[in-house]
Amino acid sequence: MNLKQYTKEFSYNFRLAYPVILGMVGHTLIGIVDNIMVGKIGATELAAVSLGNTMIFVAMSIGIGFSTAITPIVAEGNVENNDTKIRSAFHHGLFLCTILGLVLFGVIVLAKPMMEVMNQPADVITLAKPYLDWVAFSLIPLIVYQGYKQFADGMSLTKYSMYAMIMANVLHVGINYVLIYGIWIFPKMGIIGAALGTVISRIFLVMFMHIMLSGRNDLKRFFKKFSFSEIKKTTIKKIARIGFPSAMQMLFEVVLFSASVWLCGNIGKTSQAANQVALSLASLTFMFAMGLSVTSMIRISSQRGLQDFKKLVIVARSIFLLAIIIETVFAVLFVAFHEYLPPIFLKMENSGQVLDNAEVVSIASKLLLITAVFQISDGIQVVVLGALRGLQDVKIPMYITFVAYWVIGFPISYYLGEHTELKAQGVWIGLLAGLTTAAIFLYIRFHYLTKRLIINSDSNN
Known part of the structure; x- marks a missing residue:
C-alpha cells in the first residue's frame, strides 16, 4: 500500500471537513452548555435535562x-453542472424537512408519557416534562436549517453552516445565562430558561443560514420563484428512498445511546448523571468524525458523478485513515484526563451534594476509559457510512446498523448493566461492542461495492 497517495488527500479533506466539524461541534455545544449551566443548579436538574435531551436526540437523528439525502444529489448535480437537479433537490429537500420538523415536534410532545414507562426517577420526570415541550418545538427550525445545510454541503460550501452555528452559539450562551440564573430584569427560570435559549438560538440559526446563502450571487438562482407546483411526487420518492434508510441508520445508533441513559436511570440518578457527562464528551469528539463523514459523502458523490471509481477508493481510504488518526488522539486524551474532565460538569463546592457529586465523578471517570476505546470504532463506522451514502447505497447499511446496535450492542448493555456489578460500565461495554461490529461490517460492504464498480468500469472500457 502506497501511504502517500492517501496522505496527500488529507489537506483537501480537512479543508472541506473543518467547517463541518465546527458546525457539528456547535450543535453539540448547545447541549453541553445546557448541561454545564444546569449542572451548577444540581444533579437532579442535570438528570432531567439529560432525560429530555435523549428524546430530542432521537427525533433529531431522524x-x-x-436530510443527508439532499447532499449526494446536489453534489452530483454540481459536478454535472446540472442546475435543474440542484434546484429540485434543494426545494424538495427543504419542503420535506419542514414537514418532518412539524411531525417530529408533535411526536415528541405526545411521547412524554414514555418517561414513566421507562421507570425514571419521579423528581427527574417532573422537571423534564416542561423542558421537553420547549426543546421539542426547537426541532422545527433545526430540521429546516438542515435542509439549507445539506444543500450548502452538496455545493462544497461547508463554511456557511459553521458561521451560522458560531453566531447561534454565542446567542445561546448569552440567553441561557440570563434566563437560567435570572440576570438583570430577567426572571430565574432554571432549566426552562435553558430550553428557551435553545429555541431562540435555533430560530436565529435558520435566519442566519438563509440570509448568507441567498445573498451569494452564484446561488440566487436557486432561491428564486419557489412554488408548490414544482413539488413532484417522483423527486419526493427519490429523496425519501435515500433519506429514509439514512434516517434509520442514524436512529438505530442514537436510540442505542439514548437507551444507555434509560438503563443508567434505572441504576440510579448518579449513574444517569455520570452517563450524561461521558456522553457529552464522547458526542463532542464524535463531531470530528461526523465532519469527516460529510466530507466523505461529498467527495464520494463527486467521484461517482465523474465515474472515476479508482480515485473514489483512494479518496475514501484517505478519509478513513484521517478519522482513525484523529480519534486515536482523542482516545489518548480521554485516558490521560479521565479523572479531571467530569468535575467540570458539576458544582463541586455545593456542600449539600458532596456525596452525589463524588459518586458521579467516580462513575464518569471509569466510563471515559471505555469511551476512549470506542472512539476509533465510532469514527470508522460513521465515515464509512458517509462514503456509502455518497454511493447512494443506504438499504444494506441500514440492516447492518440495526443488527450491530440492537442484536449485538443493546443486549450486552442490558445484561451487563442490569445483571452484573459492572452497572454503568457494563452499559458502555455494550455500546463499544455495537460500534465495533458496525465498523467492521460497513467497511466490508464498502470494499465489496467499490471492487464491483471498478471491475464493471474496467470491463466497459
Missing part, C-alpha cells in the same frame, strides 16, 4: 439522517 431529521438529520433524512
